[in-house]
Amino acid sequence: MASGGSSDAEAELRRGFKALAVTRPDPAAAVYEVRLSRPAQRNALSPDSFAEIPRAMALLDRVPAARAVVLSAAGPHFCAGIELGGPGNPLTAPFGRGADPAAAAEGLRRAILGMQAALTAVELCRKPVIAAVHGACVGGGVDLVAACDIRYCSKDATFVLKEVDMAxxxxxxxxxxxxxxxxxxxxxxxxxxxxxxxxxEAKEMGLVSRVFDSKQELDAGVAKIAKEISEKSANAVMGTKAVLLRSRDITVEQGLEHVATWNSGMLRSNDLVEAIKAFMEKRKPVFSKL
Known part of the structure; x- marks a missing residue:
């Protein structure tokens, strides 16, 4: 019999999400799918996305019927990165312009740390999370799949870290x-x-473990792999994930802290404003000279 906590988590999952769809595609398999579900926006990560990804992962962590999690996306592309120009976007929020610069920087730093924590929630989920990537995976989408335990993709998938081009x-x-x-x-x-x-090339460098010929084959193949994992000892699977993460170089948190502090100042530059304007206007940006 499920405990009260796990029953509450299952009920919470059924209440639904705005930016995600969380389902159990095969009732006979202990596998849940977390699907980015903003296809009209190419699944760009919005404030709702950053709020709901950690919520979904925390709930699935508590649900015994979830022995493995597949992270996928609706529509033709996996993820276009962080949504630019949307309401509530911490990268474009004023953070008290005209007020104390240190206070503004601290506000931005907290926002960055919050977004970091949202994606780290994928890594912290005790259940293995398997990314199924198709189409474009850009910027924040790469950050997201990097936090997954295993990554697979379809032949049409592409990966790019665009931040350097956005200054x-x-x-x-x-x-x-x-x-x-x-x-x-x-x-x-x-x-x-x-x-x-x-x-x-993603396969050659080890970013993904396998490339499937089509999205249909990707979905079927990843579902099969997830089902196979879900059928193994839950303690062994969760223990393996925990040991793998602990055995890794333990300076990830230090690196995240450093870049958050760095960007709390650098993201307030005119170049970011210009990069966003150029993106929206579909032109080449003209950045300031140092």
């Missing part, structure tokens, strides 16, 4: 996690050039 430093975890996944050189290549890589 900012990627600050939601990619710079801390990618070097441990693909190696320092590959991570530096992606982060400093902002170039787009194909599914084949």
């Amino acid at each position: 900012i430093v990627a600050d939601l975890g990619a710079l801390q996690r990618l070097p441990r996944i693909v190696g320092y050189g590959n991570a530096a290549d992606l982060a400093l050039t902002g170039r787009r890589i194909t599914a084949a």
Whole structure:
């Protein structure tokens, strides 16, 4: 019989989400799917997304019927990164312009740390989280899948860290996690050039474990893998994940703290405003000279 806590978590999951869809596609499998569900916005990460991802992961952590979690996306693309210009976006909020600069910087720093924590919730979920990526995976989308335990993609998938082209430093975890996944050189290549890589190159550098020929095959293949994992000992699976994470270099938190402090000042630059305007106007940005 489920405990009161797990029953409450299951009931909370059924109440639904705005930016996500959380379902159990196969009642016979102990696998839940967390699907980014803003296809009209190419699943760009909104304030709702940052609020709901940790909520979903915390609830699934408590549900015994969730032995594995698949992170997927609706529509033609996985994730277009952080939503630019939307209401409530902490990157474009004024943070007391005209007020004390230190107070404004601290407000922005807290916002960055909050977004970091939202994606770190994927890593902190004791259940294995498997990313199924198709189409474009941009910026914050790469941060998100880097926090997953295993990554698969379809042949049409592409990956790009665009922050350097937006005059900012990627600050939601990619710079801390990618070097441990693909190696320092590959991570530096992606982060400093902002170039787009194909599914084949992502597989070659170890960003994904396998490439499927189509989204349909990706969905079926990942569901099969997740089901196989879910059928193993829950204690062994959760213990393996916990030990893998603990055995990793333990300076991830220090790196996140550093980039949050760095960007609390740097994100207030005119270059960010120009980059966003150029993005919206579909033109090449003209940045200030140092």
